[in-house]
Amino acid sequence: METANQNSTLIAPGHEYWLGTDLAGNSIAEATLKAFMLEIATVVVVGAFIYWLGLLIARKIAYHQGSIPVIVAGMLQTWAMIPALLVGILLLVHLGWGQLNVILVLIFLFTPTQSLVALEKILNETGEDYVLAKLSYGFTWSYIIDQHVTPNIKSSYRAYTLSRLPEVVLADLAFNFLGIGAQPPWPSLGGLLFDGLGFMASAWWIWLPSVVSICLLIFIVVYLHERIGVEWKWRIMEKG
Amino acid sequence: MVLQNTAYRIASLFAAALIIPIFPVWGILAGMEGAQYVISGSLNIGSQSQIEQSPFEIYLHVLQGLLNFDFGFSTGTGARVNTIIANAYRVSVPIIVGALVIGYITGYLLGLVRSRKSNGRYRFRYLDYGFFVPIIVYSYVLVYLTSRIQLLESAANYLLASIILAIYPTFVVSKVVEQTIRKVKQSDFYLFHQSMGIPRRTIWLKACRKHFLIELLGLIQPLTVYMLGFIYFVEAPLGINGAGTMLLGALNHFDYPLITGFTITGLMLLVGISIFQELILYKINRMRYSIT
Numbered sequence: 001m002e003t004a005n006q007n008s009t010l011i012a013p014g015h016e017y018w019l020g021t022d023l024a025g026n027s028i029a030e031a032t033l034k035a036f037m038l039e040i041a042t043v044v045v046v047g048a049f050i051y052w053l054g055l056l057i058a059r060k061i062a063y064h065q066g067s068i069p070v071i072v073a074g075m076l077q078t079w080a081m082i083p084a085l086l087v088g089i090l091l092l093v094h095l096g097w098g099q100l101n102v103i104l105v106l107i108f109l110f111t112p113t114q115s116l117v118a119l120e121k122i123l124n125e126t127g128e129d130y131v132l133a134k135l136s137y138g139f140t141w142s143y144i145i146d147q148h149v150t151p152n153i154k155s156s157y158r159a160y161t162l163s164r165l166p167e168v169v170l171a172d173l174a175f176n177f178l179g180i181g182a183q184p185p186w187p188s189l190g191g192l193l194f195d196g197l198g199f200m201a202s203a204w205w206i207w208l209p210s211v212v213s214i215c216l217l218i219f220i221v222v223y224l225h226e227r228i229g230v231e232w233k234w235r236i237m238e239k240g
Numbered sequence: 241m242v243l244q245n246t247a248y249r250i251a252s253l254f255a256a257a258l259i260i261p262i263f264p265v266w267g268i269l270a271g272m273e274g275a276q277y278v279i280s281g282s283l284n285i286g287s288q289s290q291i292e293q294s295p296f297e298i299y300l301h302v303l304q305g306l307l308n309f310d311f312g313f314s315t316g317t318g319a320r321v322n323t324i325i326a327n328a329y330r331v332s333v334p335i336i337v338g339a340l341v342i343g344y345i346t347g348y349l350l351g352l353v354r355s356r357k358s359n360g361r362y363r364f365r366y367l368d369y370g371f372f373v374p375i376i377v378y379s380y381v382l383v384y385l386t387s388r389i390q391l392l393e394s395a396a397n398y399l400l401a402s403i404i405l406a407i408y409p410t411f412v413v414s415k416v417v418e419q420t421i422r423k424v425k426q427s428d429f430y431l432f433h434q435s436m437g438i439p440r441r442t443i444w445l446k447a448c449r450k451h452f453l454i455e456l457l458g459l460i461q462p463l464t465v466y467m468l469g470f471i472y473f474v475e476a477p478l479g480i481n482g483a484g485t486m487l488l489g490a491l492n493h494f495d496y497p498l499i500t501g502f503t504i505t506g507l508m509l510l511v512g513i514s515i516f517q518e519l520i521l522y523k524i525n526r527m528r529y530s531i532t
Contacts, residue, residue: 078252083510085469086503089491093499094263166372173374174470178491193376197476200380201387211377222372 013205020205022195031187032209038182039172039189039217042103046168049107051161054114059150061115062122063142069123076116084109085174092180099182102175106168117160121153162225166218173214189214253511260504261302265295311501316493321501324486328502332475332482336467338402343409343463344456350410351417371411376473378404383477401474409463413456420455424448450524457521461514468506 013020019029061072088105095101125131126149134144175181176190184191189210196207305312311321382400424430433443472484483502490498 082252083465083469083506086506089487090260090263090500090503093491093496094266170374170470173376174473177376177476178472178488180491193380194476196380200384200477204384207380211380214377215373218372218374219369222369 010199010203012203019209020203022203022206023199026187028192028205028209031192032189032213035182035187035189035192035210036213036217038099038186039169039213042099042106042172043165043168043217043221045103046106046110046172047161047165050110050114050164051158053107053111054118054161055150055154055157057111057115058118058122059145061119062126062145062149065141069119073116073119073123076112076119079112080116085171088171088175089178089180092175097180097183099186099188102172102181105175106171109171110164110168114161114164118153118157121157122149125149125153159225159228162221162228165221165225169214169217169221250511250515253508256504256507257303257306260500261299261306263500265299265302306504311504312497314490314495314498316490316495316498321497324498325483325501325505328481328483328486329505331480332471332484335398335401335405335474335480335482336464336471338399339405339409339467340460340463342402343406344413346406347410347413348417348456350414351421354414354418355421368411371408374473375404375407375470376477378407379474379477397478397480401478401480404474405467405471408466409459412459412463416455416459417452420452424451454521454524457517457524461510461517464513465510468510 008017008021008025009023011017011021017027017029019027019032021027022031061069088109091105091108092101095105122145126145131144131149134148135141172181173190173193176188177194179191179194181190182188192210193207196203196210199206309322311325313319314321314324317324382404386396386400429447430443433447434440468483471482472488474480475482475484476488486498487502489495490502
């Protein structure tokens with residue numbers, strides 16, 4: 001692997017450094033690879049947490065019958081209209097910079113809308129006949145929600161979560177571009193883009209690998225959503 | 241429902257106004273990095289004596305400033321935060337409005353194309369991947385290419401910024417137009433009018449306009465949220481001194497009053513737009529947006 005060299009600042013791509021070096025003499029190839037891995041880790045962690053937390057919160061709310069779920073859904077809808085990025089910036093200013101804080105803030109920002117969608121799916125499903133049948137058999141409401149309703153909505157909810165991953169990528173990119181994400185010496189895709197801002201034409205190799213990595217990541221995420229989300233939808237339709 | 245939604249939004253604004261002053265108090269008490277900027281910026285002074293105030297007094301001081309729309313003085317330039325933000329929005333608002341106009345026009349035309357599918361599949365669906373690419377990628381690539389051919393001038397900067405910012409809104413509007421066309425074509429009233437022998441063009445022009453208007457107007461607030469949230473992705477590469485560049489500078493220098501002033505004014509602006517949008521939609525379609 002290429003290593004940093006203090007005397008190798010702003011070297012164009014070549015034999016010695018495949019993707020060139022930045023102003024500090026760091027290898028762009030190594031930095032881009034690390035940043036790409038960090039981005040994937042962020043997306044996986046945030047995606048997993050918002051999936052489980054959203055479902056957990058929605059189930060807990062749905063345990064209550066009557067007007068409570070409707071009121072909570074209204075409050076969550078109001079939250080969904082708040083510009084999450086601005087709230088995230090405000091939170092990070094007070095929590096401090098760092099990728100771990102960015103992950104926590106992203107989970108905090110995305111979980112309410114996830115739980116709103118899960119809650120709406122659960123509430124729609126509770127209108128089905130089989131739920132009334134289970135109630136008449138004497139099963140408790142929470143048992144029906146956990147054992148019968150939730151498994152039925154999981155696949156569509158999973159597809160919805162996958163569809164939100166490009167937003168997670170974009171938000172993480174935004175925080176890192178603004179300089180409130182991963183801090184040096186750990187690189188980030190947004191940070192590499194910001195570093196390349198002053199060298200748009202003169203040192204294009206600083207920002208171009210980040211651009212390619214971002215496009216690749218987005219394509220992977222969207223392709224996964226289309227493949228997995230569509231496949232699950234077809235499975236449900238086949239089951240009838 | 242309109243009153244309920246409007247009440248929720250106003251309540252959330254008041255709740256935010258009561259919660260936000262807690263942050264600088266927490267920052268000062270928790271000993272956050274750069275607390276001196278929090279103190280001099282939030283408390284609007286540079287005097288050491290004010291630090292002896294109790295947390296509740298600091299909270300009230302900040303809350304008072306918030307309710308008077310006074311966010312203090314920038315710790316970077318020393319100018320009033322309100323003035324800096326107003327000047328920045330004066331540059332950014334035309335870009336956002338231009339992007340909305342471009343997004344709606346191109347999105348509408350693209351939506352008409354999408355609705356004409358062959359064998360039930362949209363012919364150019366793989367082009368949709370391009371809409372998911374972050375706008376900063378387009379900013380960097382276009383700025384690089386235009387700098388190569390020496391095209392970039394001040395007026396072209398703003399137009400290019402609006403065009404780039406309009407990419408994702410174009411996709412959203414086109415999807416909504418396509419879905420609305422499909423929904424209307426399957427609706428009972430459309431099929432009934434068609435069976436009466438009324439020409440399709442007449443049905444679309446006379447009966448379907450309101451459906452489009454309602455669906456498209458409902459996109460204004462979420463698209464404005466998106467544009468305001470990501471405007472620095474176009475302003476920074478294009479060298480435009482608008483709200484995005486201002487925020488970028490404020491974060492890099494930890495200009496606490498400017499950061500909080502920008503985020504709070506952004507929140508208020510967007511909540512105001514959503515209330516206005518809700519009232520307009522209620523005016524257009526009272527049946528769907530009932531007052532109860």
